[in-house]
Amino acid sequence: MLRRELIATYGSYSTDPLPEDHELWLRWMDKGVKFAKLPEELLQWTDHPQRLSRTHANYSVAAFYRTKMHWLARWLQHTLRGRPVVVAGTSALCVERTRMLEAEGITVAGSTDVKRRDVPGYAFIPHLELPQPGEVFIVSFISQRGTGDRIAEFLTSRGLTEGEDFILAA
Numbered sequence: 001m002l003r004r005e006l007i008a009t010y011g012s013y014s015t016d017p018l019p020e021d022h023e024l025w026l027r028w029m030d031k032g033v034k035f036a037k038l039p040e041e042l043l044q045w046t047d048h049p050q051r052l053s054r055t056h057a058n059y060s061v062a063a064f065y066r067t068k069m070h071w072l073a074r075w076l077q078h079t080l081r082g083r084p085v086v087v088a089g090t091s092a093l094c095v096e097r098t099r100m101l102e103a104e105g106i107t108v109a110g111s112t113d114v115k116r117r118d119v120p121g122y123a124f125i126p127h128l129e130l131p132q133p134g135e136v137f138i139v140s141f142i143s144q145r146g147t148g149d150r151i152a153e154f155l156t157s158r159g160l161t162e163g164e165d166f167i168l169a170a
Helices: 004-010 020-030 061-079 092-103 147-157
Strands: 085-088 108-112 137-140 166-168
Touching: 004 020, 020 061, 061 092, 061 137, 085 092, 092 108, 137 147, 147 166
Parallel strands: 085 108, 085 137, 137 166
Antiparallel strands: none
């Protein structure tokens, strides 16, 4: 549900080959539009397996991440203030997402994880040796269920602030 004037001000759905709802939300967030989850249920529908958002390539995981990395990169350009980016996560999936972020113009200086796993082209920083707040910006691509809360808790315990010093982007 949205206000009609938002479309007039910020544009409607993209017709590019991407997940259009996701892109619209990220584009509008980039412009400062605020979103909220309503406490009451306003609509019910039956979701069937043949629905386009379940079958079309525009809604693939890769398409979502290409869209997400584009808008994350834009946000980081406003947020980094000259700080280097360190990616949390060294799995193949995290490295793939790191490369997508770099393709959007963000330079990644290093990686961190709880276990040492060197990623060619990136300095490894053990998680217990991460720099002080304000020195780097950490982007976590670690996506195991429940891990985001633990990562946020760990980084916060080291004085880092979510949205200012780190973001969970899995």
